Amino acid sequence: MTSNHSPSPSSGPPPIRRIAQPTVRRLSLYLRFLEDCDERGLATVSSQELARLGGTTSAQVRKDLSVFGSFGKRGLGYAVPELTTALRDILGLGREWRVVIVGAGKIGTALAQYAGFRQRGFTIIAVYDNDPAKIGTRWAGHTVRDVAQLEADAAREQPAIAVLAVPAERAQETADRIVRAGVTGILNFAPAQLHVPAGVTVQTVNMAAELEVLSYALANRDGG
Amino acid sequence: MTSNHSPSPSSGPPPIRRIAQPTVRRLSLYLRFLEDCDERGLATVSSQELARLGGTTSAQVRKDLSVFGSFGKRGLGYAVPELTTALRDILGLGREWRVVIVGAGKIGTALAQYAGFRQRGFTIIAVYDNDPAKIGTRWAGHTVRDVAQLEADAAREQPAIAVLAVPAERAQETADRIVRAGVTGILNFAPAQLHVPAGVTVQTVNMAAELEVLSYALANRDGG
Numbered sequence: 001m002t003s004n005h006s007p008s009p010s011s012g013p014p015p016i017r018r019i020a021q022p023t024v025r026r027l028s029l030y031l032r033f034l035e036d037c038d039e040r041g042l043a044t045v046s047s048q049e050l051a052r053l054g055g056t057t058s059a060q061v062r063k064d065l066s067v068f069g070s071f072g073k074r075g076l077g078y079a080v081p082e083l084t085t086a087l088r089d090i091l092g093l094g095r096e097w098r099v100v101i102v103g104a105g106k107i108g109t110a111l112a113q114y115a116g117f118r119q120r121g122f123t124i125i126a127v128y129d130n131d132p133a134k135i136g137t138r139w140a141g142h143t144v145r146d147v148a149q150l151e152a153d154a155a156r157e158q159p160a161i162a163v164l165a166v167p168a169e170r171a172q173e174t175a176d177r178i179v180r181a182g183v184t185g186i187l188n189f190a191p192a193q194l195h196v197p198a199g200v201t202v203q204t205v206n207m208a209a210e211l212e213v214l215s216y217a218l219a220n221r222d223g224g
Numbered sequence: 225m226t227s228n229h230s231p232s233p234s235s236g237p238p239p240i241r242r243i244a245q246p247t248v249r250r251l252s253l254y255l256r257f258l259e260d261c262d263e264r265g266l267a268t269v270s271s272q273e274l275a276r277l278g279g280t281t282s283a284q285v286r287k288d289l290s291v292f293g294s295f296g297k298r299g300l301g302y303a304v305p306e307l308t309t310a311l312r313d314i315l316g317l318g319r320e321w322r323v324v325i326v327g328a329g330k331i332g333t334a335l336a337q338y339a340g341f342r343q344r345g346f347t348i349i350a351v352y353d354n355d356p357a358k359i360g361t362r363w364a365g366h367t368v369r370d371v372a373q374l375e376a377d378a379a380r381e382q383p384a385i386a387v388l389a390v391p392a393e394r395a396q397e398t399a400d401r402i403v404r405a406g407v408t409g410i411l412n413f414a415p416a417q418l419h420v421p422a423g424v425t426v427q428t429v430n431m432a433a434e435l436e437v438l439s440y441a442l443a444n445r446d447g448g
Binding site: 054109113213221 | 242243278321329333334341344346384415417425432434437443
């Protein structure tokens, strides 16, 4: 069932630098299921099972996993602990990521309280806002800081990721400030296309677009 | 600048049924910029301008928009009001979508208060939870209802979309209930792959996967 793979699971993953985003998303989903398997004490999992849980085909699972080296055992499936560790490493989860949230609104609150955030090694170290009514108040276990402090704080605390959760009209100027602060990863929740220099990675979560993908599908499904 | 297009902007869009999701996302972004142009009183916008704002190429813009018919005027660019109306129609935004939120937690709160939601014709008609401590309380302008009522309420109120914002371990059973209630569009925020019958459309927003796309990019960017 893993006939595309060598029977040896021992070699580590080769250094891969470019995987397409849809593949990264599937790897993230496989990892979630593998962690469940691990908790339930399962030693192996088949590509068919991963495919079923991930809503894809076993050929796709084998293809996705083959690029990282050899984790399959012919006829036995994938070794759960080895594949779990490899996927964590590949996804950059074998370490702590220091995260700041910029914008102490509802989206920021939801993220700060999202358990999966911490479980995956994303540690929120500070929260910023520009609203004098919010600065200095307690917020999800943090004291809200003035966004004007960001550059000075970041020089000391070295966050790797900033969650950008401000209104669209303030998104670019806030992103510029984040970039000046030396933060090179931005998770952007503002409905705006950000312009950042090379070396800064932006991942945008566009709530309106998600809704519109859904309304498009509904509107065009049964004749309009 | 719109040389792929007929000079006549008058014909409506042909009935298109299948557009790839990345294209729908770009259309959503173009619409946002067109609405800005409209507010500023601009009559036309070039494919170059749309490309710059959308972070893509003008060739891509022309390709994306060409499938809907003829909105370009040779040498003048796209007619802002006509293209805005056409994109709204195509994205299913020319109507009201009745939405229920299932799960009165932080994600649900953030969405309920998200202005873009209402602006685009998504009206939240009810909020559900299974927690006796929450049922009957006021929440973002609604009284939280018992999720056990969902089927009966939906038969009367006919929501088109359910936002699923419950923990992963309750996601499938809750989706099953939504499907039984006759709701055919699900915006899923639970980190779980849902199994639904044909005729039901699921759009999943996976926060953990968004973070992992970012951590993957950061971890594999500079040799680390």
